[in-house]
Amino acid sequence: MSALDTIKSLARWDTGIGSGVQTRGAQPFAGPVPSSHADLFTRVGTADWAITGDTVRLQAAARLCVTVYACATYLADAVAESPLRVYRVVDGELEEDVGHRARALIAMPNPHMSEAEFMTLTVMTMAFTGYAVIEKVRSNAGLPVELWPLRPDWLDRERTNDGVGRWVYRVPGIDPRPVDRDDLLVVPYRHDDRQERLGVSPLHVAAREVGIDSSLTDLLKIFLDGGGIPPFMIEVPDALPDQADLDVFRLKWDQQYGGSKAYGRPGLLYGGMKVHKIGDGINDMAWPDLRGLTELKIAQAFRVPAELIQARDSLQSGGLETTRAQGAMQQLQRFGAAPLRTRIDGAFTRGLLADFTGGDPTYTIEFDTSAVLSLQEDTDALHTRVRADYQAGILTLNEARVETQRPDLGVDGDVFAVPFSLTFLRAGELAVSADAPLPKAAITASSPRAIAAQVRRYRDTKALDPAALELRASTIRTAQRDRQRLTEVGTRKLRAFFQAQGERVAAGLPGKAADGVEAKDAMRDWGDEEQRLRAVLTPLHDQSGKAAYGAAADLLGAELSWDLANPNIRRVMEELGLRIVDINETTRADVVRLVTAGADEGLGVDDIAKSLTDLFEQSYRGRAETVARTETQVSYNLASTLGYEESGVVSGVELADNDSHTDDPMGPTNTTCADRAGLLVSLAEVSDYVASAHPNCQLAVIPVLATPLGE
Numbered sequence: 001m002s003a004l005d006t007i008k009s010l011a012r013w014d015t016g017i018g019s020g021v022q023t024r025g026a027q028p029f030a031g032p033v034p035s036s037h038a039d040l041f042t043r044v045g046t047a048d049w050a051i052t053g054d055t056v057r058l059q060a061a062a063r064l065c066v067t068v069y070a071c072a073t074y075l076a077d078a079v080a081e082s083p084l085r086v087y088r089v090v091d092g093e094l095e096e097d098v099g100h101r102a103r104a105l106i107a108m109p110n111p112h113m114s115e116a117e118f119m120t121l122t123v124m125t126m127a128f129t130g131y132a133v134i135e136k137v138r139s140n141a142g143l144p145v146e147l148w149p150l151r152p153d154w155l156d157r158e159r160t161n162d163g164v165g166r167w168v169y170r171v172p173g174i175d176p177r178p179v180d181r182d183d184l185l186v187v188p189y190r191h192d193d194r195q196e197r198l199g200v201s202p203l204h205v206a207a208r209e210v211g212i213d214s215s216l217t218d219l220l221k222i223f224l225d226g227g228g229i230p231p232f233m234i235e236v237p238d239a240l241p242d243q244a245d246l247d248v249f250r251l252k253w254d255q256q257y258g259g260s261k262a263y264g265r266p267g268l269l270y271g272g273m274k275v276h277k278i279g280d281g282i283n284d285m286a287w288p289d290l291r292g293l294t295e296l297k298i299a300q301a302f303r304v305p306a307e308l309i310q311a312r313d314s315l316q317s318g319g320l321e322t323t324r325a326q327g328a329m330q331q332l333q334r335f336g337a338a339p340l341r342t343r344i345d346g347a348f349t350r351g352l353l354a355d356f357t358g359g360d361p362t363y364t365i366e367f368d369t370s371a372v373l374s375l376q377e378d379t380d381a382l383h384t385r386v387r388a389d390y391q392a393g394i395l396t397l398n399e400a401r402v403e404t405q406r407p408d409l410g411v412d413g414d415v416f417a418v419p420f421s422l423t424f425l426r427a428g429e430l431a432v433s434a435d436a437p438l439p440k441a442a443i444t445a446s447s448p449r450a451i452a453a454q455v456r457r458y459r460d461t462k463a464l465d466p467a468a469l470e471l472r473a474s475t476i477r478t479a480q481r482d483r484q485r486l487t488e489v490g491t492r493k494l495r496a497f498f499q500a501q502g503e504r505v506a507a508g509l510p511g512k513a514a515d516g517v518e519a520k521d522a523m524r525d526w527g528d529e530e531q532r533l534r535a536v537l538t539p540l541h542d543q544s545g546k547a548a549y550g551a552a553a554d555l556l557g558a559e560l561s562w563d564l565a566n567p568n569i570r571r572v573m574e575e576l577g578l579r580i581v582d583i584n585e586t587t588r589a590d591v592v593r594l595v596t597a598g599a600d601e602g603l604g605v606d607d608i609a610k611s612l613t614d615l616f617e618q619s620y621r622g623r624a625e626t627v628a629r630t631e632t633q634v635s636y637n638l639a640s641t642l643g644y645e646e647s648g649v650v651s652g653v654e655l656a657d658n659d660s661h662t663d664d665p666m667g668p669t670n671t672t673c674a675d676r677a678g679l680l681v682s683l684a685e686v687s688d689y690v691a692s693a694h695p696n697c698q699l700a701v702i703p704v705l706a707t708p709l710g711e
């Protein structure tokens with residue numbers, strides 16, 4: 001029996017069974033027929049598709065359909081995997097506004113839901129009803145402070161006597177309440193092309209398939225409960241018995257083997273009786289094929305890969321292996337969740353962000369998909385290409401960050417990554433010795449060494465012998481390896497510290513926003529915070545010093561030991577300790593700024609605490625890496641310089657830095673990265689040049705030996 005025949009049979013079923021059809025020389029006995037069959041299959045005429053136009057019946061059928069529920073939950077979870085963020089267009093580029101109040105509201109929409117829970121419910125509502133409705137609860141100042149999802153079927157638009165429409169929310173058992181239209185945020189699953197509804201969902205398109213799927217489930221239940229349709233006749237070779245004997249035989253057979261009992265108890269035939277099959281089993285009715293077809297159609301309407309919902313036809317080749325699973329999740333994110341995100345963030349930009357910005361077109365709300373794992377496969381090739389171009393010196397750091405959807409770093413990011421071992425020389429510079437100052441004729445306005453060239457001496461790597469070049473390259477490789485490892489360790493510990501510090505700062509706010517407590521006293525024990533930070537950074541400084549000392553000992557063949565009993569090492573550690581005070585003071589200044597701004601805006605303690613939490617969890621996540629990289633660079637370079645000095649074989653150092661960064665001179669030396677690149681300085685001058693490096697600077701110090709290696 002084909003799938004088409006099965007569909008027809010659902011619409012027109014022959015119920016003339018069980019009446020005892022006579023055959024020549026034999027008497028057939030029909031199997032038992034449950035009354036529920038008659039209730040389900042007595043329709044005559046065309047199929048009943050009333051479910052497609054009845055929202056209540058459609059939603060009821062959908063709630064009983066596992067396929068629909070699986071599709072809706074997969075989409076909801078996929079969308080909620082990425083958070084909504086507030087951005088502002090600056091010079092044609094999107095720049096995240098981390099502390100925006102709309103972002104804080106989305107992160108905690110109401111006291112009972114997180115952002116992910118709120119978004120999951122929103123998408124589920126959209127999938128079942130065609131659109132979601134969110135009510136904005138406003139403060140006395142008129143700004144939204146809470147977001148509450150509403151049931152669309154409880155919200156009605158009514159016409160008042162004056163002809164003006166209003167929205168009324170009717171919760172069963174509770175008095176109706178009017179809702180201002182400006183307080184409603186409507187998010188359609190997909191806009192209705194007929195413009196009859198606020199939105200349409202896949203259920204409205206796949207209603208027939210949903211009805212068939214639910215009916216097939218009912219059919220299977222009835223089939224199993226009642227033993228199926230009359231599947232057989234029993235042929236008795238004897239002469240036609242009395243009707244009373246037929247009724248007794250049928251009754252006893254029904255009692256012994258009727259319904260589900262037929263699956264566990266064998267029937268007994270005797271006296272030449274035979275069984276003739278006249279009905280269909282599940283496979284004969286093409287039930288599996290039809291069920292698989294409806295599952296695929298429903299999944300297609302939702303744009304959910306059939307493999308994810310384990311549709312029958314998609315599992316013919318077995319379960320999902322890792323590659324297929326990843327491909328299915330990527331397809332779900334790209335073709336199912338991505339269009340939903342576009343409509344959701346557009347609705348939030350128009351219906352929520354405008355309340356805070358007054359409709360400023362430079363602000364927008366968009367999903368941040370940078371952490372969605374299933375989308376990273378697409379960006380792997382992009383990152384590989386951008387990384388290769390950046391390392392080859394084709395792109396600046398800012399251009400590489402923009403290509404990988406990260407904000408640029410301003411003037412500090414307008415740099416090229418030029419290997420330390422690569423030096424650009426003009427023709428007139430080739431004859432200059434390694435230790436001689438560059439001739440004035442070789443300096444031009446475009447040269448990064450044009451500033452104070454008369455007093456600065458640069459190293460000519462072309463004049464170095466192979467042993468010196470190898471020492472130079474080994475120093476750079478070792479420094480990069482050690483500092484990368486230490487930076488990763490420091491970043492993890494600092495992120496944990498800043499997160500815990502944010503919780504302490506928020507908890508230390510005064511009980512009232514306007515009780516006379518000054519903003520600077522919002523959290524009073526900053527001395528304790530400094531000691532906590534010291535407990536994190538001091539071990540990092542110590543580990544960095546040990547690594548630098550060990551590297552110097554290996555490179556120079558000297559006996560060096562990082563021992564705090566050494567007064568010179570203690571001096572370096574004390575100098576590094578002063579930096580911890582500055583880091584703590586910067587944090588304190590950020591907190592004072594946020595608390596003061598919140599008090600000026602009339603925010604409550606809870607809102608100010610939320611802003612502080614966002615500062616430490618979001619902004620300081622990047623700051624943790626910057627601090628770790630900077631402290632590792634400073635401690636490593638100072639310790640290396642001390643190791644060179646104590647080895648007794650180093651006369652000075654070469655500074656390795658970015659030759660392309662010619663802007664923003666800093667520190668006591670008033671130098672840029674380009675000024676320092678290749679510069680020869682004495683051991684006593686190194687600390688001043690280290691203090692002139694900017695955050696995230698890759699400055700390294702290379703030893704210049706008093707005598708060549710091996711002499």
